[in-house]
Amino acid sequence: MSNLYKFFKDEKAFTLIELLIVIVISAVVIFSIGNLISSSSSFFFQDNERIEIQRELRFITNYIDENLKFADQVEAAENKPSLNSGEFLIYLENSRLIIEDSSSNTRKISDIIIDNFSVSSYSNSSKLDLNINHVDGFSINTSILLNNHRAETGVTSGGYIKFKK
Numbered sequence: 001m002s003n004l005y006k007f008f009k010d011e012k013a014f015t016l017i018e019l020l021i022v023i024v025i026s027a028v029v030i031f032s033i034g035n036l037i038s039s040s041s042s043f044f045f046q047d048n049e050r051i052e053i054q055r056e057l058r059f060i061t062n063y064i065d066e067n068l069k070f071a072d073q074v075e076a077a078e079n080k081p082s083l084n085s086g087e088f089l090i091y092l093e094n095s096r097l098i099i100e101d102s103s104s105n106t107r108k109i110s111d112i113i114i115d116n117f118s119v120s121s122y123s124n125s126s127k128l129d130l131n132i133n134h135v136d137g138f139s140i141n142t143s144i145l146l147n148n149h150r151a152e153t154g155v156t157s158g159g160y161i162k163f164k165k
Helices: 002-010 016-068
Strands: 073-077 087-093 096-101 106-108 114-121 127-134 139-145 156-158 160-164
Touching: 016 087, 016 127, 016 139, 016 160, 073 114, 087 114, 096 114
Parallel strands: none
Antiparallel strands: 073 160, 087 096, 087 160, 096 106, 114 127, 114 156, 127 139
């Protein structure tokens, strides 16, 4: 028994101060790693949101391009025009892009919120300029080449595209 007592009596141990320093350093390291993981996941989700917005904006421009490319008539207008049989209208309503047919049936082109939608056509040109702005500052400006149509009037700009397939 005396050997055991001698063994523990001579054994050196950590002091309370040393243990507190190790705990504080470990807490700082763990806190730093947690902040790094939190920041990187936040950036990841923000990037995914931006990618989704850009994908939706490209989808919208492709959708409009496919509908207008071979249309027989295309007209840009400032005010909402009336529709005749077989005509369609694309416009911004309540921050959503809408397509409407001549029977007044409407549907959303996309669910993302659009801040601004404008279109311009030019005289003797088969080009239509399209500008779409998202509320978060993303925008797409593109030109659509119309294969079967040429604008006859001067420069026309507005938020309505009327077309007939």
